[in-house]
Amino acid sequence: MSLETASHAAPDTAELRVEETAVPGLLILHLPLHTDNRGWFKENWQRAKMTALGLPDFAPVQNNMSFNASAGATRGFHAEPWDKLVSVASGRIFGAWVDLREGPSFGRVVTVEMGPETGVFVPRGVGNGYQALADGTVYAYLVNEHWSAGAKASYTFANLADPQIGVDWPIPLDRSERSEADLAHPPLADVTPFAPPRTVVIGSEGQLGNSLRPLLNSPQFPGGAEFPGLDEIDLTRPETIEAYDWQGVSTLINAAAFTAVDAAQRPENLATAWAINVTAVRHLTEIARRHRMTLVHISSDYVFDGSREIHTEDEPFAPLGVYGTTKAAADEIVATWPRHYLLRTSWVVGRGRNFVATMADLAARGISPRVVDDQFGRLTFSDDIAAAIRHLLTTGAPHGTYNISGDGPTCSWYDIAARVFELLDAPGVVTPVSTAEYDAGRGDAITARRPVHSTLDLSRIRAAGFTPPDADRRLQEYLARRY
Structure with a gap:
């Protein structure tokens, strides 16, 4: 004393x-x-x-x-x-x-x-x-x-x-x-010391939620709509958001979303996609405003049409489909609360299902895939998104929007798939095809339009003191750990 x-x-x-x-x-x-x-x-x-x-x-x-x-x-x-x-x-x-x-x-x-x-x-x-x-x-x-x-x-x-x-x-x-x-x-x-402020993460079992667990100090993970067994918070039911005990919460991280891009285009899924990606975000933003929390929200390259080769944080929205439209609407809502960090990502890879894991699985089974070669971007590993979130929170960086992805040259999906096969020394062959050819091969399946260019400008997050790792090096580490 x-x-x-x-x-x-x-x-x-x-x-x-x-x-x-x-x-x-x-x-x-x-x-x-x-x-x-x-x-x-x-x-x-x-x-x-x-x-x-x-x-x-x-x-x-x-x-x-x-x-x-x-x-x-x-x-x-x-x-x-x-x-x-x-x-x-x-x-x-x-x-x-x-x-x-x-x-x-x-x-x-x-x-x-x-x-x-x-x-x-x-x-x-x-x-x-x-x-x-x-x-x-x-x-x-x-x-x-x-x-x-x-x-x-x-x-x-x-x-x-x-x-x-x-x-x-x-x-x-x-x-x-x-x-x-x-x-x-x-x-x-x-005296039992007064408990420190709490951090709540929505999206407990997703790729980012799993990456956040070891980086945050005793975070709490109430359930999300995509995990019905953990229904303490159900993003399709705003009343569960309002009923949650927000007393003592200083940081709210929304790592949950309806991310099935093609499924979002189907009429039967429109209401659910909007409820999770927009309506729930409106309620979370109001909760953050009411309790003066720092709100962290994850955005997507799908808010853009991909006509520009490099996307800055301030580029006007021009979504091509339902998923991108819901994410753009959520971004506008989050921006109404000044104390926010909005991290815009692309081509996310982490634990669970993702493009790299799918390619590695096909390589292990000796299957030769067809992969589009006319969509361009960089991989973003969920561990790096989590590290960027922790950096922004702990350094008190200026609030606002930050792009985050892996660094390095822009690649096509075909380039990444071929690199996975190369790193795993797989016997199969990756065949490049155009998006039009790939979609034609799916028959009557509903497909959403993708941005041609998804590469994100990383200048702002570098200026905040965070250095995004090289995407190819992170790909090698990811495959070495899992395969």
């Missing part, structure tokens, strides 16, 4: 300042007071100015006030499942905060004497304690969750008098007014 004390006794301040403290995320605000013969005026919460100085844009939804009739009234320590901005309206208080969050700063303490010229931003999980230093003290706090009786079950408490915490209260606690509940709070040594 370490203790930091700041005293701010001056009744007037000249400029707005935000000061960091020893407790990560706990910030002291120095608030200008504009005084005249009538009293004073201050801007208690000014989003544009305060966020420019480093205060989180914490989106408050409720304003609470606390009145203390007599000096010595003391409350705490309460660590709550929301962020709060505390300020004084009348009188003075002594504030003490102990970090009750799991991690290296657990038990760290900051104390501040506060009048109207001081505010304190308190992140979720940091325990609050206050002592009124004058009669008739009033302080207010903005919070970014609505209070409910059920929310109190998520509180973490510590005892105001614990010598291990070591707060030197200006008015000794034996002369203070405290509640029975506060008197019964446990010492720091008996």
